[in-house]
Amino acid sequence: MMKHHADGEVLGEFLVSARSLAEYRAMFHLSDDDLTGRRILDCPGGAASFTAEASTLGAAVTAVDPIYARSTTELSVDAVTENDRAVAWAAANAHRYRWDWYGSPAGHAAIRRGAARRFADDVRAEPHRYIAASLPELPFPDGSFDLTLSSHLLFSYADRLDADFHLSALLELSRVTEGEARLYPLLDYTGAPLDDLIDHLRTELHDKGIPTALRKTHYEFHHGADTMLVLQPAT
Ligand SMILES: C[S@@+](CC[C@H](N)C(=O)[O-])C[C@H]1O[C@@H](n2cnc3c(N)ncnc32)[C@H](O)[C@@H]1O
Structure with missing residues (x-):
């Protein structure tokens, strides 16, 4: 059941956004x-064009x-139209965001549209990089990745994804990762902080032998979204 925010603004389906490698570098301090x-x-x-762009730098990226269950033709069209919905949401809610990293809403839209086009080209050229699956169950053996980015x-969709889902998803991301799993942002899509949820999840992870840390980012789009959650290798 979707929880309604006090101001009555509720986002419909999950946005399919298209962030660039530059945004991933800043969000995740890469x-x-x-x-x-x-x-x-x-x-x-x-x-996101992270997979396409990081692959050209010699990373072996799986998205x-x-x-990704859709055909590559559908995906390459949907990437552009669905990203446009995400860009429109940000522009319509401009007061929730800091624009300095992008310069302006127009600068933001240009980066995101470029990323969506890059994704659309890559998903057709290199479809093996894009695996259809859903958290909290991933089709990979333990320790398959050196680094996981989420x-x-x-957190963004905490209005519809409950604490149990979050914990199961974090445990799964940790399971498939040999090194660190990094998560950003730690606010919901309205910009509301989730301190109780984060404290609860960090305690549960600690009790299961997974150390966590909060690390400052080089990026803040939602006001106050300047921190990532890092899951370190299980002890
Ligand atoms: C806002 S986008 C973020 C994409 C990308 N990380 C970025 O920052 O541009 C959220 C994505 O989560 C995907 N999603 C929804 N439920 C999911 C699940 N259970 N497991 C994995 N992805 C899911 C949606 O399809 C959507 O593409």
Whole structure:
């Protein structure tokens, strides 16, 4: 059951957004060393161009999202139209965001449209990089990735994904990752903080032998979204 926010603004279906490698670098504090020669999972991948762009730097990237069950032709069209919905949401809710990283809503729209087009080209050229699956169950053996990145699903959609879902998803991301799993942002899509949920999840993970840390990012789009959650290798 979807929880309604006090101001009555509720986002419909999950947005399929298209972030670029530059945004992933900033959100997840990524260096070239984090990318080159690494096995990386991007879940959810959405219509992001991270997979396409990081692959050209020598990363072995796998993107996971339920939308990848669609045909590559459909996906390449949907990437552009669904990203347009995400861009329109941000522009219509401009007061919720800081625009300095992008310069302006127009700068933001240009980066996102470029990323969606890059994704559309890559999903047709390299479809094996894009696996249809859904958290909390991923079709990979334990420790398949050196680094996992997860942006704008967990926490963002806490109005419809409950604490048990979050915990199961985090445990699954940790299971398939040998190194760190990094998650951003830690606010919901309206920009509301989720401190109680995050404290609860960190305690549960700690009790299961998974250390966690909060790390500052180089990026803040939603006001206050300047922190990522890092899951470290299980002890
Ligand atoms: C806002 S997009 C984020 C995409 C990308 N990480 C980015 O930052 O641009 C959210 C994505 O989560 C996907 N999604 C929804 N439920 C999911 C699930 N259970 N497991 C994995 N991905 C899911 C949606 O299909 C959508 O593409």
